[in-house]
Amino acid sequence: MKQIYLLRHAKSEWDEPYDSDLERSLSKRGKEQAKALREYLKESRFEFDQCLVSPAERTLKTYASLRKEILRFPKPDLREAIYDADKEDLLFLLHGLSPSVRSVCLVGHNPGLEELGSALLFGESSHTKFQKFPTASFLGLSFSNESWKDLSWGSCQLAVFWIPGQIGKE
Template identity: 90%
Template sequence: MKQIYLLRHAKSEWDEPYDSDLERTLSRRGKEQSKALREYLKESRFEFDQCLVSPAERTQKTYTALRKEILRFPKPELREGIYDADKEDLLFLIHGLSSSVRSVCLVGHNPGLEDLGSSLLFGETVTSKFQKFPTASFLGLSFSGDSWKDITWGSCQLAVYWIPGQIGKE
């Protein structure tokens, strides 16, 4: 069995000028979201064998906030391809994972993460089936196969869906 965790970065800062979108960091609200997510994940005992993170400042800061107190989480691996990825790009990335990896966390952006999660659960869709996939959302999917290459649209089951400020579904 394989586990895929999708984590959308916490709320980013829009009030400050940045030379590029990659440089935008977390807002005060984003830092609060990261803290709430960290508390949830600390209690939930989720584990990842590998964590792939977009090179954007806000994704790195989100994951760093989690690892601050959750030492069981692996060091992040920055992957440039996550930054502007669509669901096909992200699925290609998943297909390339080593067979020894049992669980992976992707820390990235919308609409790519939301579209990926929706399509892995419900099949290839034109629009997301999620009513809401806000910043700092955490989605866990299970795949009953043994190979990452066998994951296709509609082949996963929901394991967890947590939204900041709400009770998560497990």
């Protein structure tokens, strides 16, 4: 049994000027979301063998906030391919995981993460089945095969879907 955890970065800062989208950090609300997620995960029994993280500042800060108090989480494995990836790119990335990896966390962006989660659960479709996949969402999926290469659309079952409470305006 394999576990896949999809974590969308916390709310990013839009009011400050940045030279590139990769440099956008977390907003005040994003820091509050990350803290709420950290509290939820600290109490949980979720463990990741590997954590693949987009190089964007907001994803790095979100994951760093979790590791700040949850020492069982591994160091981030930065993957440029996650930034701006679609569901097919992300599936390809998961297919390349070592067979020894039992659980992986993917920290990235929408719409790629939302589309990947929807397709893994419900099958390939041009439309996501999620009503909402907000910032700082945490989606856990179970996959019964032993090889990551067998991961395909509709092959997963839902384990958990956590979204932060309404913090500020949406």
